[in-house]
Amino acid sequence: MRIIAIITFLGVLCTNTYSFGNTATYARVSTHGSLRVAFQDSTRKAAIDSTAIDTIPVGVVPAKAIISKRLKSKTNDTDVDKLSTFPAVSLQQYLKGAAAGLYVQEPSGEPGTVQNMFIHGTSQPLLSARELYATQPLVVIDGVPMVQEHPYAFDIQQYKFDRIGPATNMLAGINFANIKSVEVLKGLDGTAIYGPKAANGVILITTKSAGTRRRITFDTYAGVATPNAVTTINGRFENNFRKQFYNKYTANGSFSPNDNYPIFLSDSLSNDYYGPANWNDVYYGSSAVYSVNASISGGNELANFRFSLGNTKNGGVADKTNLDRYDTRFLINMKPLKWLAFSAMVNGNRIIRARNRNIRDRLAQINYIPDLSTPLTPNKVKYQQYLGQFGSGFDDNKSNLVNGYAKFAIDLGKFKFITTLAIDYNEGYRDIFYPRTLLQTTNYASNYFGYNQRATIDNVATYSHDINADNKFEFTLGNTFQYDFHRYTYGYAYKGSNDFIKLNLLNSDPSKPEYLTPTVYRSQLVYKFLDKTRSNVTSFYGKVDYSFKGTYNFSLLLRADASSTQQPTDRWYYSPVLTAGWDLKRDFFAESKSVSELSVRGSIGRMGRFENFDNYSQGPQYSAFIGYTGNLITPGYNGIAALARPYTAGYVPYNLKWAYTDQASLGLDAALFNKRLYLSLNAYYKHDKNMLLGVPSAAEYGYTTVIKNGMAIRNTGVDAAVTGVILPAGSKVSWTTSLNVNLNKNTLTALPGGLNQIAMGDRLLKVGSSVDSYWLLNNQGIYNTDAEVPSVGGKKLAYNGIALKAGDPRWQDVNGDNAITDADRTLQGHSLPTVSGGWNNDFTYKRWTLGLNFYYNLGRKLMNQEMANRFDFYNREGVNDINSARDITYWEKRGEYSKYPIYNPASSVAPYQVNQSLFLEDASFIKLRTLSIGYDLTSKFKMKYIDLQKFYIYGSVSNVFTMTKYTGQDPELVNYTGYDTGYGMQIPRTFVLGVKLDF
Numbered sequence: 001m002r003i004i005a006i007i008t009f010l011g012v013l014c015t016n017t018y019s020f021g022n023t024a025t026y027a028r029v030s031t032h033g034s035l036r037v038a039f040q041d042s043t044r045k046a047a048i049d050s051t052a053i054d055t056i057p058v059g060v061v062p063a064k065a066i067i068s069k070r071l072k073s074k075t076n077d078t079d080v081d082k083l084s085t086f087p088a089v090s091l092q093q094y095l096k097g098a099a100a101g102l103y104v105q106e107p108s109g110e111p112g113t114v115q116n117m118f119i120h121g122t123s124q125p126l127l128s129a130r131e132l133y134a135t136q137p138l139v140v141i142d143g144v145p146m147v148q149e150h151p152y153a154f155d156i157q158q159y160k161f162d163r164i165g166p167a168t169n170m171l172a173g174i175n176f177a178n179i180k181s182v183e184v185l186k187g188l189d190g191t192a193i194y195g196p197k198a199a200n201g202v203i204l205i206t207t208k209s210a211g212t213r214r215r216i217t218f219d220t221y222a223g224v225a226t227p228n229a230v231t232t233i234n235g236r237f238e239n240n241f242r243k244q245f246y247n248k249y250t251a252n253g254s255f256s257p258n259d260n261y262p263i264f265l266s267d268s269l270s271n272d273y274y275g276p277a278n279w280n281d282v283y284y285g286s287s288a289v290y291s292v293n294a295s296i297s298g299g300n301e302l303a304n305f306r307f308s309l310g311n312t313k314n315g316g317v318a319d320k321t322n323l324d325r326y327d328t329r330f331l332i333n334m335k336p337l338k339w340l341a342f343s344a345m346v347n348g349n350r351i352i353r354a355r356n357r358n359i360r361d362r363l364a365q366i367n368y369i370p371d372l373s374t375p376l377t378p379n380k381v382k383y384q385q386y387l388g389q390f391g392s393g394f395d396d397n398k399s400n401l402v403n404g405y406a407k408f409a410i411d412l413g414k415f416k417f418i419t420t421l422a423i424d425y426n427e428g429y430r431d432i433f434y435p436r437t438l439l440q441t442t443n444y445a446s447n448y449f450g451y452n453q454r455a456t457i458d459n460v461a462t463y464s465h466d467i468n469a470d471n472k473f474e475f476t477l478g479n480t481f482q483y484d485f486h487r488y489t490y491g492y493a494y495k496g497s498n499d500f501i502k503l504n505l506l507n508s509d510p511s512k513p514e515y516l517t518p519t520v521y522r523s524q525l526v527y528k529f530l531d532k533t534r535s536n537v538t539s540f541y542g543k544v545d546y547s548f549k550g551t552y553n554f555s556l557l558l559r560a561d562a563s564s565t566q567q568p569t570d571r572w573y574y575s576p577v578l579t580a581g582w583d584l585k586r587d588f589f590a591e592s593k594s595v596s597e598l599s600v601r602g603s604i605g606r607m608g609r610f611e612n613f614d615n616y617s618q619g620p621q622y623s624a625f626i627g628y629t630g631n632l633i634t635p636g637y638n639g640i641a642a643l644a645r646p647y648t649a650g651y652v653p654y655n656l657k658w659a660y661t662d663q664a665s666l667g668l669d670a671a672l673f674n675k676r677l678y679l680s681l682n683a684y685y686k687h688d689k690n691m692l693l694g695v696p697s698a699a700e701y702g703y704t705t706v707i708k709n710g711m712a713i714r715n716t717g718v719d720a721a722v723t724g725v726i727l728p729a730g731s732k733v734s735w736t737t738s739l740n741v742n743l744n745k746n747t748l749t750a751l752p753g754g755l756n757q758i759a760m761g762d763r764l765l766k767v768g769s770s771v772d773s774y775w776l777l778n779n780q781g782i783y784n785t786d787a788e789v790p791s792v793g794g795k796k797l798a799y800n801g802i803a804l805k806a807g808d809p810r811w812q813d814v815n816g817d818n819a820i821t822d823a824d825r826t827l828q829g830h831s832l833p834t835v836s837g838g839w840n841n842d843f844t845y846k847r848w849t850l851g852l853n854f855y856y857n858l859g860r861k862l863m864n865q866e867m868a869n870r871f872d873f874y875n876r877e878g879v880n881d882i883n884s885a886r887d888i889t890y891w892e893k894r895g896e897y898s899k900y901p902i903y904n905p906a907s908s909v910a911p912y913q914v915n916q917s918l919f920l921e922d923a924s925f926i927k928l929r930t931l932s933i934g935y936d937l938t939s940k941f942k943m944k945y946i947d948l949q950k951f952y953i954y955g956s957v958s959n960v961f962t963m964t965k966y967t968g969q970d971p972e973l974v975n976y977t978g979y980d981t982g983y984g985m986q987i988p989r990t991f992v993l994g995v996k997l998d999f
Contacts, residue, residue: 071553071581071601073667073682073719076183076190079840082851084176085954086930087223087289087992089314089323091139091171091203092117097838097855097929099184100682100719100740102201107975109987111314111323112353114169116976119186119201121715121744122832123609123661123688125771126976127760129154129163134612137201138194139171142345144403144422145197146170147454150486152533152613159364159882161983164490165448166353166397166428173349173401173426175310175327177219177293180208186719187665187684189603192557192577195480195539196610199661199688207345210297210304210333215949216999222290223992227317231893232280234378235273239265241897242873249807249904262877264374277378279888282387287315287322289990299333306331317988324352339411346404353397357390358983360885362434366492370440373878378891392435392499401426414465420458427451432492435499443496450488457481476543487532494525533614536564551586555579557605565611566658567619573658577605596671602664609659609688616692616707619654621646650694650705657709659691678723686715687749693765695752710752713771717744734844741837746770762915764827773827774863774978777820777916778812782901792818799909807904809911809918829920831978834859838929847936849954856926862966862974864921866982867895868914874905875912889982896967914979923971925964932956950998958990 078098088094092115096104105116117137124131129151139146148170154160185191185202194202242265268274295308308329315322329347336342355361359376363369376386403424410417428450436443460478467473541559557577564571581601589595615621623646667682689712694705723738748771751758757766764775783789789796789804790813796803797813799820814824835858843850869876869883876884900918903911934954941951964971973984 071189071555071579071603073187073190073601073665073669073680076185077721078182078184080176080179080181082840082853083182084179084219085221085932085956085994085996086176087221087225087291087314087956087958087990088176089172089312089325090115090169091174091205092169094176095182095184095203097740097836097853098182100721100837101186101684101717101742101744102184103742103833103836103857105974105976106972106987108973108984109316110318110321110356110985111316112168112172112351114163114167115171117203118832119184120684120686120717120742121746122772123200123686123713123715124691124711125713125748125760125763125765126831127763129160130613132976135200137203138191138198139203139205140194141174141205141347141403142207142405143407143420143458144405144424145194145454145456145482146403147424147426147452147484149426149428149450149452150533150612152486152531153450153488153490156490156529156531157364158367161361161364164365164430165450165488166399166430168351168353168397168399168428170399170401170426170452172323172325172351173327173399174205175293175308175312175325175329175349177291177310178207178295178308178329179205181206187603187682187686188577188605188607188661188663189555189579189601189665192559192575192605192607193541193543195537195541195559196561196563196573196608197482197537199607199609207329207331208295208297208306210299210306210331213947214298215296217295217997218293219994219996220290220292221992221994222288223990224286225289225315225317225988225990226286227284227988228986230280230284232277232378233891233893234275234277235265235270236268237277237893239268244902245874245905248902249906262373272377272379272382275379277891278380279376279378279383279891281380282383283888284318284986285320287317287320287988289314289992301335303332303334305333316985318985319356319358320354321356321985322354326350341409341411343407343409344405347402349399349401351399351401353399355395355397356985357387357395358887360882360887360983362438363885364882365432366434366439366444366446368439368442368444368494369880369882370442372880372884372886375886375890376888378888383888389435389437392437393433394431395433396429396431398430399426399428415461415463417461418459420456422456422458423454425451425453437499442494443499444492444494445496446490446492448488448490450486450490452486453484455483470549472547474543474545476541476545478539478541478543480537480539482537482539483534484536485532485534487530489528489530491526491528493527495522534564535612535614537610538562549586551583553581553583561608563608563610565614565617567617567654567656569655570657573608573660575605575607575660577603577607579603579605594673596675598668598670598672600666600668602666604664606660606662609661609691611659611692615649616652616656619652621652623649645702647702648704650707651697651701651703652707656692656707657690659709660689662687662689676725676728678721680719680721682719684715684717684719688713688715689750693752693758695755695758708752710750710754711765712748712750713746714749715744715746717742729844732845734842736842737840739837739839741835743835744832745834746772746832759822764825766827769827770830772831772978774829774831774861774920775822775825775915776828776920777809777825778814779809779916779918780812781810782903783808783810790818802908804909805904805907807902807911808907808909809901809903809916811916825915828917829861830859831862831974831976832860833857833924847939849932849934849936851930851932851934852928853930853932854926855929856924857971858924860923860971861920861978862923862968862971863914863979864895864919864968865914865979866968867900868912868919869982870895871900871903872905872910872912875910887983894967894969894982899967921966921968923964923966923974925962925966925971927962928960930956930958931960948997948999950996952996953994954996955991955993958992959987960989 083094086094089111092104095102101120103118116132119137122135124135126132133151153164157164183204185204191198191202264273291312293310295306297306299305310327312325327349331345334342376383405420405422407418407420430448432446434444458480463475465473539559539561541557543557546554559575561573562571581599584598585595589598622643663686665682665684670679690709691711692707692709693711695708697706719742721740725736727733727735748765748767748769751767757764783804783806785806797818811820813820839854841852932954934952937951938948941948968980974980
């Protein structure tokens with residue numbers, strides 16, 4: 001309380017603030033849920049943003065930038081007021097359906113897990129975490145370009161479900177209570193200023209600044225996350241399910257060990273498996289969610305500040321998962337001289353996460369596969385006994401995030417200059433101990449510490465020159481230096497001396513003689529790793545903006561970028577971008593009252609694509625790993641350090657070139673019928689070229705692939721944002737509806753070396769086809785008898801040389817060669833939606849507000865791998881493989897069993913393999929994501945001595961319902977591959993009550 005009193009006292013002393021620069025903006029503002037559109041005059045003094053200096057993004061022109069604003073697409077905007085009331089913890093969750101052209105994946109409802117964003121489709125085939133990382137947009141907060149966890153740690157993992165370490169979503173550190181605006185920049189007209197790292201688009205976030213008066217804000221919400229109902233099953237259901245196969249394909253319908261009949265189903269009197277299936281009482285459960293945030297700001301014309309604190313807890317509804325976030329932010333602006341200003345900000349976060357206890361994820365982490373023949377029991381008592389074993393160990397996950405900047409600005413009227421030092425740093429810790437009771441007498445310990453840091457030095461100078469009232473120029477020169485560094489240390493060990501000594505197991509004391517030979521764990525069972533990767537980027541650019549009569553606007557940007565991740569012979573890349581706009585309102589509809597605004601804009605340009613991995617920059621290379629067990633754990637042989645060629649990673653030749661992206665767009669923005677209808681359309685063309693790909697080659701040298709330039713992917717589509725004021729705000733009841741839509745199509749246009757197609761595992765990359773399509777066999781039923789199997793010249797139709805028989809799938813022989821092979825697989829469906837967006841409806845009645853927010857994906861298909869695994873029980877039973885792990889959700893009925901034919905599960909052709917059209921499902925959906933109601937109490941609590949600006953209470957329900965044809969648990973719970981493994985935890989239905997205060 002004493003600290004709060006001091007801060008409040010400082011705020012009372014602050015009464016005014018300074019202004020720096022003018023801004024022309026188009027804003028969609030939500031007033032307690034109702035949407036209105038405001039056009040702000042670019043000539044208005046700094047009342048628009050009285051502390052503009054603290055929100056100038058790195059690399060963005062610090063002058064008026066009037067011309068650039070006129071060229072901006074209105075499909076970029078989001079409604080921050082509405083987003084800030086949503087009970088989410090990550091940026092991706094907030095932005096679902098919020099802007100046309102942005103698609104968000106949430107593969108699990110477990111709080112704090114990694115989610116993915118794509119702007120205008122994918123620029124690479126999503127084959128692994130490397131490609132996923134390379135397709136994510138750049139996130140910029142107050143000019144600080146955020147750094148994310150690098151996927152290079154996957155190189156030491158045999159199983160790549162989750163990255164080692166806490167694997168926490170670093171964008172969960174963004175507190176939306178501090179956010180003023182969010183823009184989704186998609187084309188080069190908006191992203192080029194940020195350089196090659198912005199080739200996939202930019203999420204531009206501006207936080208709240210200090211105001212013109214003393215101001216205190218407080219907002220909070222509290223609620224409960226509830227699970228969806230599930231149908232549990234037990235051994236009787238599983239036995240009956242399998243019996244239909246045995247009755248059909250065994251001689252007498254009897255069960256025997258030779259028929260792979262499991263022991264755990266053999267005793268129908270066993271209460272553990274055939275008794276109550278009530279495990280869900282322990283696994284699923286409601287949990288609390290809450291957030292509390294407060295801030296104080298104020299100042300005068302010489303100095304002003306803003307200080308905020310926040311705490312958010314987001315509880316999961318399965319396996320007692322949760323996330324706690326603590327954050328603080330301090331901003332200070334000073335103007336010691338009329339022409340000199342200084343601004344500094346620091347933001348800090350601590351995230352603590354309780355993770356799931358899935359068997360699969362745990363075994364993948366420890367690289368140890370015990371006997372998997374007996375699954376967890378569906379009985380609650382037995383399951384609780386299993387969970388109790390975790391109490392003898394721990395799994396601690398913590399992340400710290402810090403970012404900030406220091407800016408110096410010189411304002412000499414027409415000439416302005418800003419220099420900025422920006423820092424973003426995040427670190428993660430994970431400490432694990434699993435007792436021997438969880439691992440068949442083998443205990444396990446591991447320790448991870450890793451960090452990612454980015455330092456940016458940015459200098460921007462601008463000069464405004466008006467030849468006359470009709471001809472106006474803005475000139476910009478800038479340069480940026482950016483330094484990225486990623487590092488981790490990791491160690492794990494097996495078979496400790498007991499389950500009681502388990503702290504600091506891997507960090508011995510260097511001052512003791514046993515430093516290199518720890519006695520708690522046997523040295524031959526201790527494995528240690530450390531790795532680092534760094535990259536530096538240097539950029540120079542020039543920009544000229546020209547406006548004629550305020551009607552015709554042009555912008556030309558030229559930039560040069562050099563990257564340390566490119567080879568020495570090809571360090572630099574040179575990029576041009578041209579943007580133009582035409583205000584049709586002024587030329588053709590100046591007197592029209594029905595046309596408030598009408599303009600067109602277009603852009604065309606080229607930008608280099610940043611290479612995120614440093615292992616391509618020096619040509620051929622060596623690796624320290626020489627292990628042969630499948631695990632990358634051996635950096636030497638018999639105690640002697642050794643180097644080997646990275647044969648499985650691919651040969652890296654010399655003369656690799658920059659990849660680049662060619663982009664063009666054409667847009668229209670209109671406000672019609674006395675501002676009752678707002679329309680923004682944007683057609684785009686995005687062609688990413690000369691990208692790297694591992695091409696099968698050089699087998700005679702031991703390499704599986706050679707890295708080559710030449711892959712190209714084209715994305716084309718349309719963004720649309722429409723807002724209609726159905727009932728205006730002046731009426732007793734108002735209604736505003738807004739719809740944003742993105743239509744996107746991707747096409748692979750080239751492969752290295754002029755190849756037409758390349759098969760990569762279960763994916764086929766084929767020129768002229770989509771890169772997110774599945775490569776599948778076509779199902780046409782079942783062969784009920786041997787006689788039904790086609791025969792040519794007395795030779796039966798075969799699958800990979802195995803003759804098909806009764807009970808086998810009727811797969812289509814596409815090429816008619818009387819053999820089912822990979823040549824008969826065809827590309828089908830899309831893992832990314834072809835149409836996506838959101839639909840908002842806001843109603844007001846007096847002081848009441850009602851909001852409905854829908855989110856949808858259309859034209860998207862998924863592979864239901866969970867059902868393929870369920871039906872492939874024969875081949876998975878008793879196999880000690882990570883994919884045979886069965887978690888407690890094995891005893892949950894999902895999917896529609898009746899839609900699948902009864903193949904012979906013992907057939908050698910693997911009839912229930914996942915990569916066939918049998919398991920391809922339409923995963924289009926529309927969700928009522930939020931239903932909210934609120935009441936404005938501001939006028940009822942006006943006080944004589946307290947300037948109450950806002951007092952708003954609200955309640956909401958999120959994840960209300962989903963309309964879909966998909967038979968799995970949720971069409972959203974699928975990762976970037978498009979395969980639904982069933983491991984995605986429920987996205988909960990959440991009920992919250994909240995309040996917002998501003999005085």
